[in-house]
Amino acid sequence: MISVENALQLVLKATQDFGVEKIPFIKSVGRILKEEIVADRDFPPFNRVAMDGIAIDYYEFSSRLRSNRQLSFKIEGIQAAGSEQITLKNNQNCIEVMTGAVLPNNANTVIRYEDVIIENGVATINIDKINEDQNVHHKGKDGKVGDVLIAENMKISAAEVGVLATVGKSFVKVAKQPKIMIISTGDELVGVDEIPLEHQIRRSNVFTLVSLLERLNISSETAHITDDKPILKSKIKNYLQDYDVLLFSGAVSKGKFDFLPEVFDELGVEKLFHKVAQRPGKPFWFGQTENCKLFAFPGNPISTFVNCLAYFYPWYYKSVNLKVEQETAILAENVTFKPDLVYFLQVKLSCKNGNLIATPIQGNGSGDLASLVHADAFIQLPSHKSEFKSGEVYPIIRFK
Amino acid sequence: MISVENALQLVLKATQDFGVEKIPFIKSVGRILKEEIVADRDFPPFNRVAMDGIAIDYYEFSSRLRSNRQLSFKIEGIQAAGSEQITLKNNQNCIEVMTGAVLPNNANTVIRYEDVIIENGVATINIDKINEDQNVHHKGKDGKVGDVLIAENMKISAAEVGVLATVGKSFVKVAKQPKIMIISTGDELVGVDEIPLEHQIRRSNVFTLVSLLERLNISSETAHITDDKPILKSKIKNYLQDYDVLLFSGAVSKGKFDFLPEVFDELGVEKLFHKVAQRPGKPFWFGQTENCKLFAFPGNPISTFVNCLAYFYPWYYKSVNLKVEQETAILAENVTFKPDLVYFLQVKLSCKNGNLIATPIQGNGSGDLASLVHADAFIQLPSHKSEFKSGEVYPIIRFK
Structure with a gap:
């Protein structure tokens, strides 16, 4: 023994x-990734508008603010998401921009609709605290082309599926x-x-x-x-x-x-x-x-x-080279187990104030499958010890 | 708003x-049970031998022990798992029994092979501390016919699948x-x-x-x-x-x-x-x-x-009427969030000494899908508050 x-x-x-096999990315949840996923372009791939509103030239705005001039900007055009980048031709003007659109050329700051009044093709900004670059999600801010977005040997979940889609990985290498x-x-x-x-x-x-x-x-x-x-x-x-x-x-x-x-x-x-x-x-x-x-x-x-x-x-x-963290839980009751053996005891887990509590489930020995219905983990109590006190911490293995 | x-x-x-549909039990993992699962017979359904060894009459054993007589029992037969119950004809004798077998008629106690020496068809017991009924898993001990083994509205996992198999539920009602x-x-x-x-x-x-x-x-x-x-x-x-x-x-x-x-x-x-x-x-x-x-x-x-x-x-x-416990975790770092909004912050969970620790993952706003790869939950920080201190406990929503 x-x-x-x-x-x-x-x-x-x-x-x-x-070994490794290639499967459709949408079938890959729960599988172990066997390649590095790198950004095929910057993330975001362009200076991306992050709010619906108007795009302006911040320097024009701040110079008007300093000299107490009107904060009204004629609307030159609309930059929709999915349209090619247009250009702000006159920095006295603005362009209406939509979330997800490319920031227009010559503009650098987005004011959301909530802070603007639009009348007769003119947008008037009704706040004066504006930061340069605000509401712009800059090209490459989340990652640069070639950056590793997902390391090899990660378990694929919904979050990774989103990244795989974004970088165009319609097929992905996973552990067989x-x-x-x-x-x-x-x-x-x-x-x-x-x-x-x-x-x-x-x-x-x-x-x-x-x-x-x-x-x-x-x-x-x-x-x-x-x-x-x-x-x-x-x-x-x-x-x-x-x-x-x-x-x-x-x-x-x-x-x-x-x-x-x-x-x-x-x-x-x-x-x-x-x-x-x-x-x-x-x-x-x-x-x-x-x-x-x-x-x-x-x-x-x-x-x-x-x-x-x-x-x-x-x-x-x-x-498959997956790293799994050992979980531990706090025993909720005293347990006595005399034999000099490791004792795998079925427990019900609950979460109180950020503590993971393991309450033993009364079973009738190793034949009592029905008792597992009420448990969701085993707590592993070491050998060379027979009294296990409420409040002590031991490793657990979850199965639910 | x-x-x-x-x-x-x-x-x-x-x-x-x-509504409800009936599906094969082996496809039911993760689905929500929509019927009570009751025992179709006692659990175990017979007095079940729980150790390989010999079955004896405890009263004969204890009377020999008291009067210092030899603890040798002639082997009358073998009771295998899956065979019909046989009878111990003479209580001076014993029957070899296998784990999972029916306890022979007229026997009530099982001594495991480790505590017995068998020679020439005679088993000699070499311990004297024996309890009546030991190593017998009694009929109905884990449950009686008609007992509810799994309540309605439970989520089916591997443990429930085992119980479904045991009671012969080859098809099971689950929430559509x-x-x-x-x-x-x-x-x-x-x-x-x-x-x-x-x-x-x-x-x-x-x-x-x-x-x-x-x-x-x-x-x-x-x-x-x-x-x-x-x-x-x-x-x-x-x-x-x-x-x-x-x-x-x-x-x-x-x-x-x-x-x-x-x-x-x-x-x-x-x-x-x-x-x-x-x-x-x-x-x-x-x-x-x-x-x-x-x-x-x-x-x-x-x-x-x-x-x-x-x-x-x-x-x-x-x-689908599934009860899910709200999990909480302990914030690992101070967080400042000024707007008067509930803040769903992505966190990495770890388990230290039975505590569930939530470490914020630095992201670049709501467009930064790649940051979710490093997180496994959101922690829900309430509104009407802007400083959240390390050590404070808040609800979490896991996604990995």
């Missing part, structure tokens, strides 16, 4: 680069996702559509795993194999050829029909570890072949769930 | 129930999503695939909106209309018939070509408000017809972005 820290280290040593098969074992399991007999239950772990992978934008396939060693062996042999990752649920503990560790061994899979000093999820088995990683999770619903979050997620993040 | 609070109240008064059209205006806009002329820029707001709706599992359509009043009017007239919600970006401010408010009026749309005391996003226009809600956001990228989060999101949550 190894520690959670060592297990995680071994998992993170077995990460793998799955691993090809994953999720396999359940256990002869007590029947399909979701079936009516189980007294001693049977329906399959559920493969579907929670499918959903947990979907959170990472990974699509996956599922299969069920009966607890029959030759059948397990021949099917897994094929899956090892066809997939980058196999996730198993069940058949890794001490039971008479827990054939997986033997089968892996006979198929030449390198075992990296079996059993981790944690609860739930202790009998976790992890290994690899040259082209495939095998995460074999214990079959109890919460064991499978927490191990996917605690090991597969960080393995995926490192494989 | 109305306050942010009043604007939000008016938006929340205009929510709408879009509104049918949404996203419309951009502005003659300065060209397509993402095009090379803009000097005075043009590429469309980006519609794509950020598409992505922000995807976060709510809402798919949407997009269209662009030129700044031509008759064309705007005829197209919007059709959209009002065909969609539940129209989201607009641009053409709601004071510009000469900001035709939307007039067009809405001429089409008989009821205006609920125009202009909110906030920055960015002040010229926001909101209205409705009998069957359609219109969110007309100002065209600056950050204005569109923040208004979608601050108004459309809560409107959606209330429409």
Whole structure:
């Protein structure tokens, strides 16, 4: 049995680069960017009008102000958004300008309509505190052509999609996702559509795993194999050829029909570890072949769930080179946990005065999937300690 | 101009129930549940073995312990997971049992293999501290048939998917999503695939909106209309018939070509408000017809972005009856903001010692979409106040 820290280290040593693919930018949310996004032009690309109003020459304005002359400017024309730049021909005049338009040539300052009265083609400014360049968003202010707007390895969200559109990246390079098969074992399991007999239950772990992978934008396939060693062996042999990752649920503990560790061994899979000093999820088995990683999770619903979050997620993040900040939360109640194991305890998170509070959810052990409905994270309580006090801070792993 | 609070109240008064649809449970992640999920049988459905080992009669064990007799039990048989319940015929004996199996009849306690030595068909227990019922997950302990396992109006995540599978809900009732059209205006806009002329820029707001709706599992359509009043009017007239919600970006401010408010009026749309005391996003226009809600956001990228989060999101949550907790964070730096407006400031969140810290991201105003790449939330700083101190706590809206 190894520690959670060592297990995680071994998992993170077995990460793998799955390469890069180009996809339409509008389908890229949640994917990991695999190129630098640079500005194809200045940002904004021209001196951009930032308010609807009139554009004037500031020097003319301030000279009239100093000499107490009238602040009225004849309107020479209109500069609409999307029109070519026009020129203020006479600096005694002004041009009506619209938000998003190019600032007219020879003008440098925009007065918004709210501060102007327009009558008979003449705009009279009714304020006297004006700054040169006001309401002008200058060419290149947010970025220069060639500037890196999005660094490589960022996770793409709505904000990045906007930038991709702006620079014309209709296709974008992202990390390819691993090809994953999720396999359940256990002869007590029947399909979701079936009516189980007294001693049977329906399959559920493969579907929670499918959903947990979907959170990472990974699509996956599922299969069920009966607890029959030759059948397990021949099917897994094929899956090892066809997939980058196999996730198993069940058949890794001490039971008479827990054939997986033997089968892996006979198929030449390198075992990296079996059993981790944690609860739930202790009998976790992890290994690899040259082209495939095998995460074999214990079959109890919460064991499978927490191990996917605690090991597969960080393995995926490192494989695609995504940095993820470790979150922490404040324990809301005293917790006693005697065994010398890391304890992954389901908690409900709430946010009070900028504090993240973790309230333990009472569950009935690793079989109690229904209790996860009321939780939204696991808090990770360390080993070598059995009393955890309200107010202490520990790492959390969110799943909602 | 109305306050942010009043604007939000008016938006929340205009929510709408879009009905219910049945979808495959495995496609239901992120959707809002519209039925109670009840246990179709006890949870677990039988006295379930929770450890691989042997099952015995506890009273026989304790009577031997008291009288100092040998703790050896002849193995009568094996109870595998997925097999019908067998019976311990002689309480002097034991049955090997596997995790997930039914506890054999006449047995009540499971000793794990780690605490047993098996030789020649006899299991000898090598510990003397055993509790009655240990390692047995009792029928109905996590829930009774008919118990509500998931309440209506919960957002479905991986945990709920597992429960849906367990109770055989292969199809599940969820809130129907509104049918949404996203419309951009502005003659300065060209397509993402095009090379803009000097005075043009590429469309980006519609794509950020598409992505922000995807976060709510809402798919949407997009269209662009030129700044031509008759064309705007005829197209919007059709959209009002065909969609539940129209989201607009641009053409709601004071510009000469900001035709939307007039067009809405001429089409008989009821205006609920125009202009909110906030920055960015002040010229926001909101209205409705009998069957359609219109969110007309100002065209600056950050204005569109923040208004979608601050108004459309809560409107959606209330429409589908989802309760969402208001998050707060601690300001990491002093901020000065003079105008008497609510200030939505982009921030980077980090988690230190269970505290959620919001560090302001320097942006160049509402046009600076690129600055959102470095942020992951907006912090909402109230009006009637201009100095916001490091350490103060304010509401946040996350978008990553």
